[in-house]
Amino acid sequence: MTWDQVLELIKSIMITQTGIPNLAFKEVLMIAIAFLFLYLAVVKEYEPLLLVPIGFGIFLVNFPLVPLMGFSEHGNPELIRAFYKYGVEWEIIPPMIFLGLGAMTDFGPMIANPKTLIVGAGAQLGVFITYLGTLFMGFTLKEAASVAIIGGADGPTTIYLTAKLAPQLLGANALAAYSYMAMVPLIQPPIMRMMTTPEERKIKMRQLRPVSTREKILFPLIACGLIVLLIPAVAPLMGMFMFGNFMRECGVVKRLSETAQNSMMNIITILLGISVGATMQADVFLSWKPLMIFSLGLFDFVVCSFGGLLTVKLMNRFLKKKMNPLIGSAGVSAVPMAARVAQSEGLKADPDNWLIMHAMGPNLAGVIGSAAAAGMFIAMFN
Amino acid sequence: MRIYRAIFRSWLAARSVGAIVAGLMLLGGQAGWASSASPAFDDAPVFTRQKEKIEASLIPRAKSTSVRIAFGATNGTLADVTATPFEEVARPAVDEKDFKSGVFVIRVADVAVGGTAKISVTSDFFSASTEYWVFNDQQAVPWSRVDIENKAHGNLVQELILTVADGGPSDADHAADGQITVVGGPWDSFWGYALGTLFIRFFGIFLVLSVLMAGMMVSGKIFETVEARKNRPACASLRVVPGRPDEGETGTPSTGDTPTPAAEKIAAISLALHLHATRLRAQAVTRLDAPAAAAWIQQGRQRAMGARCVSIKNRKP
Numbered sequence: 001m002t003w004d005q006v007l008e009l010i011k012s013i014m015i016t017q018t019g020i021p022n023l024a025f026k027e028v029l030m031i032a033i034a035f036l037f038l039y040l041a042v043v044k045e046y047e048p049l050l051l052v053p054i055g056f057g058i059f060l061v062n063f064p065l066v067p068l069m070g071f072s073e074h075g076n077p078e079l080i081r082a083f084y085k086y087g088v089e090w091e092i093i094p095p096m097i098f099l100g101l102g103a104m105t106d107f108g109p110m111i112a113n114p115k116t117l118i119v120g121a122g123a124q125l126g127v128f129i130t131y132l133g134t135l136f137m138g139f140t141l142k143e144a145a146s147v148a149i150i151g152g153a154d155g156p157t158t159i160y161l162t163a164k165l166a167p168q169l170l171g172a173n174a175l176a177a178y179s180y181m182a183m184v185p186l187i188q189p190p191i192m193r194m195m196t197t198p199e200e201r202k203i204k205m206r207q208l209r210p211v212s213t214r215e216k217i218l219f220p221l222i223a224c225g226l227i228v229l230l231i232p233a234v235a236p237l238m239g240m241f242m243f244g245n246f247m248r249e250c251g252v253v254k255r256l257s258e259t260a261q262n263s264m265m266n267i268i269t270i271l272l273g274i275s276v277g278a279t280m281q282a283d284v285f286l287s288w289k290p291l292m293i294f295s296l297g298l299f300d301f302v303v304c305s306f307g308g309l310l311t312v313k314l315m316n317r318f319l320k321k322k323m324n325p326l327i328g329s330a331g332v333s334a335v336p337m338a339a340r341v342a343q344s345e346g347l348k349a350d351p352d353n354w355l356i357m358h359a360m361g362p363n364l365a366g367v368i369g370s371a372a373a374a375g376m377f378i379a380m381f382n
Numbered sequence: 383m384r385i386y387r388a389i390f391r392s393w394l395a396a397r398s399v400g401a402i403v404a405g406l407m408l409l410g411g412q413a414g415w416a417s418s419a420s421p422a423f424d425d426a427p428v429f430t431r432q433k434e435k436i437e438a439s440l441i442p443r444a445k446s447t448s449v450r451i452a453f454g455a456t457n458g459t460l461a462d463v464t465a466t467p468f469e470e471v472a473r474p475a476v477d478e479k480d481f482k483s484g485v486f487v488i489r490v491a492d493v494a495v496g497g498t499a500k501i502s503v504t505s506d507f508f509s510a511s512t513e514y515w516v517f518n519d520q521q522a523v524p525w526s527r528v529d530i531e532n533k534a535h536g537n538l539v540q541e542l543i544l545t546v547a548d549g550g551p552s553d554a555d556h557a558a559d560g561q562i563t564v565v566g567g568p569w570d571s572f573w574g575y576a577l578g579t580l581f582i583r584f585f586g587i588f589l590v591l592s593v594l595m596a597g598m599m600v601s602g603k604i605f606e607t608v609e610a611r612k613n614r615p616a617c618a619s620l621r622v623v624p625g626r627p628d629e630g631e632t633g634t635p636s637t638g639d640t641p642t643p644a645a646e647k648i649a650a651i652s653l654a655l656h657l658h659a660t661r662l663r664a665q666a667v668t669r670l671d672a673p674a675a676a677a678w679i680q681q682g683r684q685r686a687m688g689a690r691c692v693s694i695k696n697r698k699p
Contacts, residue, residue, distance in 0.1 A: 124587050141576070215602070222598070380579060
């Protein structure tokens with residue numbers, strides 16, 4: 001073997017078997033974006049449970065020639081592609097997350113004050129307004145629906161709907177949804193202060209009635225039955241959500257409930273996060289659409305918060321016992337962050353005004369409302 | 383003004399992820415999804431002939447599931463139906479979004495020269511307000527709405543019937559030659575549909591959650607009543623505690639003769655109520671709102687008192 005042949009071989013190996021010569025500027029840029037999200041998750045602790053796997057997924061998949069998101073020569077999906085295909089494309093992971101969320105949720109505050117369900121509906125205002133705005137921006141109907149649902153501030157719902165209607169936007173939509181959910185304490189307080197007077201913020205709400213265990217056990221059956229009857233398209237999400245809650249409340253399957261809340265939820269979160277992150281390859285992600293999605297998502301979120309506050313103010317016109325309008329902003333899901341924000345704003349107005357349990361009602365209603373909105377969109381395209 | 387400043391400060395402080403990502407994306411901005419224009423279909427339509435009719439199966443851009451459109455003709459033979467890309471017939475006056483089923487080229491043969499043929503286009507994807515627009519580039523205004531008969535059948539199926547004259551303005555081959563070619567498609571106002579359906583669906587969410595709310599209110603009342611009834615015997619049994627018959631609380635017969643299974647619990651409750659009642663006599667009720675107590679303690683006290691009041695209130699005289 002001559003020296004030239006050795007050099008030729010080394011050159012060939014370098015080009016075909018290492019990533020160095022194939023690393024382009026756009027990939028480097030995406031890796032920088034991955035670092036940004038990892039920084040926000042690790043240092044700032046913004047939704048770390050999701051942003052760590054998402055950030056690492058972005059980081060991993062943007063190296064050239066990595067066998068992660070493609071298909072083998074036999075047509076089998078590569079590692080993360082398999083997670084994505086069977087978890088997200090097959091629409092398994094988001095309903096499983098809903099199962100875990102259901103097992104974690106105590107519907108007591110909502111059952112004690114069912115009027116808060118209306119707040120959850122009003123907080124979907126932004127979803128529908130943004131849908132129209134997104135259409136004006138030149139997105140297709142299905143893309144517009146998947147972007148609009150970001151305002152519901154419900155990550156699994158956003159992922160479920162986007163995977164169903166516009167999978168090409170999955171990365172950007174999921175990232176926008178989780179980013180804005182993490183920024184609830186920054187986004188909502190100015191809107192809350194703008195929409196309410198100091199007197200309104202001081203309104204004290206009546207103590208919630210105690211909710212019996214029997215009532216809590218029957219709630220998932222009643223709620224699931226009614227919602228699925230009215231919007232069958234939402235059955236995968238709502239069915240799993242209520243199933244998880246039923247396991248929690250019935251008290252006879254503690255092992256299953258604990259598994260759904262902990263181990264299963266953790267495993268699924270890892271698979272979901274890394275799959276979503278891996279969809280953000282430079283060729284797909286670096287365009288004007290994610291930029292638009294982030295802007296529209298923010299607008300959506302603001303209008304949803306506004307819608308929740310407005311709904312409480314409107315309801316107060318007809319109610320004898322007034323509700324504190326601050327709990328309206330918790331109508332966007334973002335459980336329990338949005339309720340905590342309502343609580344802290346309430347305390348600022350009156351240090352003796354404890355709103356957290358009252359705000360949990362609209363907060364949980366927001367989860368149901370955003371799932372219902374997703375169901376409406378799915379039904380629209382069926 | 384302070385509020386606006388607060389908003390501005392929040393945004394500055396937030397240095398939102400969106401803004402940072404946006405900046406980075408602008409730096410590297412390359413058009414992955416360069417164009418927002420996309421074909422009317424997710425997949426090309428598949429045409430199948432069934433005797434005199436031709437059926438198109440397609441997934442329109444506005445749907446996730448496939449729809450079927452059946453074409454037929456009278457006073458002539460339906461020769462062929464094909465789909466045509468909208469770009470070939472695009473004009474500024476029309477919007478592709480309004481043609482949600484796409485644009486078709488329908489050819490009818492064996493028409494009497496200079497005569498008319500009736501073309502029917504049937505689907506459950508159409509509504510009572512669906513129109514039919516045809517394209518003829520020989521006309522001053524190439525796209526025009528044609529008069530159609532919109533007939534409703536069962537199962538939400540609508541039939542659009544066009545009457546086209548051989549060599550007439552809707553005949554794209556411009557000649558009275560016994561053959562008719564119609565280029566066009568069913569037309570629905572995109573924005574009308576989008577706004578209408580959104581309005582309905584937004585209020586649909588209110589409706590769904592209102593139904594749930596009503597269901598919960600009814601079930602809540604039932605449960606409250608059941609719980610109150612369940613608690614009543616326990617409260618009534620308090621009357622048998624020796625030496626402390628509650629004045630003014632009469633009603634349910636004494637169960638003192640029968641030992642209850644939760645006797646210890648009842649004794650504990652009666653002791654707690656006794657201590658509570660004697661304390662209330664000694665101190666003013668306003669003590670509950672004493673400023674020294676934390677809000678959570680106050681709420682707990684009020685809740686305990688509320689529960690006690692409810693159980694007393696619900697007793698039958």
